[in-house]
Every structure is written in structure tokens, then in C-alpha cells.
Amino acid sequence: MEEHFIGWLKDYGYIILFLWSIIEGEMGLIMSGIMSHTGDMEFFMSIFVAGLGGFTGDQIYFYVGRFNKNFIQRKLHKQRRKFAIAHLLLKKYGWPIIFVQRYMYGLRTVIPMSIGITKYSAKKFAIINLISAWVWAAITITPAYIYGAEILKFLAFAKEHWYFALPVAGGFLYGIYAYFHKLERYFLEKRSDRFSK
Secondary structure, three states: OHHHHHHHHHHHHHHHHHHHHHHOOHHHHHHHHHHHHHOOOOHHHHHHHHHHHHHHHHHHHHHHHHHOHHHHHHHOHHHHHHHHHHHHHHHHHOOHHHHHHHHOOOOOOHHHHHHHHOOOOHHHHHHHHHHHHHHHHHHHHHHHHHOHHHHHHHHHHHHHOHHHHHHHHHHHHHHHHHHHHHHHHHHHHHHHHHHHO
């Protein structure tokens, strides 16, 4: 099963990378970086394709916000806190928030939709989004390409010693969740203080 999956990646790597970059992101990029290291994919083509995928995904979310404002307000009612944070970040930091939103766990889909709801220029968003997507792809793929051998050794160790790898991975993911949850509370408190004055 594993060999079949790897073979599938080798045959359809760029298509999978493009679609994966639209839907999720980093894991697919890391895999493409490793496969570029082993020679099964081409390094610069991987960055190009992954960037286009990331760009396409955020453009979709942007236009969902632009043309479905009422639908978002009805269906994503539980996400209103995150939309409030996204609006606050856009007002405070302007266009750079478009550039860095890919690295903000929990807000990656909300921020493009939130910007789409506003009157922000669609052309300006697309230009910044495209540049940001290629930078994001390069930053993610390059380390996996350079340290591909070390990553493969670690994965082999993790597969063999899963009882060590699982707690470490769980702790790492929890740390990311806790950090961004704390960041979310910080921005919400700032927003509440601003409106209470």
C-alpha cells in the first residue's frame, strides 16, 4: 500500500501538489521538497506549482467572501470571533496581513474571506496573494529539499519507534494550538478594550 502511494506521487506529483496546496498546504509542500531531494520531482517546478495552488485556494476564499456575504454570516456564525480578529488585523496592519496570513493557524481561510467581504481591491489582493504564495512555497519546500536525507532518516526512525514519535508530535501540535489560541484571545481583548473606550 505504501509503495503504491509513493508510486502514485511520483506519477502525478505536480497535480497532487497543486490540489493539496489549494486544500491544506504544508505537509504536501514538505513531501514535494523531500521528493525534489530524491530527484523524483523538480525543485523550482515544485515551488511554482505549490505557489499557484496556494494562490488559487486563497482566491477562492476571497471571492466566496465577496459574493456570499450573507451566506457567510449565516453559515459561519460560530466563526464570528475569527472574522472579528481578521477585520481587526486588516485595519491595523493593512496589506502585510495578506502576506503573512498563510502562517496563521486557524485564520488561513477566514482572513481571505474576511477581506473579500470588505471593499478591498480584488486586483491588489491577487497581486499580493500571488507573491505571498510563491514566497510561502519557497520557504516551506527549500528546507525539506536541503535536509531531505535527514528528514527521511527521522521518518524511518519515527515509523519504527512510533511510541516515541506520537507523544512528540502530539506535544508539538498542542503547542501550536495553544499559541494561536492565546494570540486569538489577545486580539479579542484588544478589540473589546477599543470598543469599550
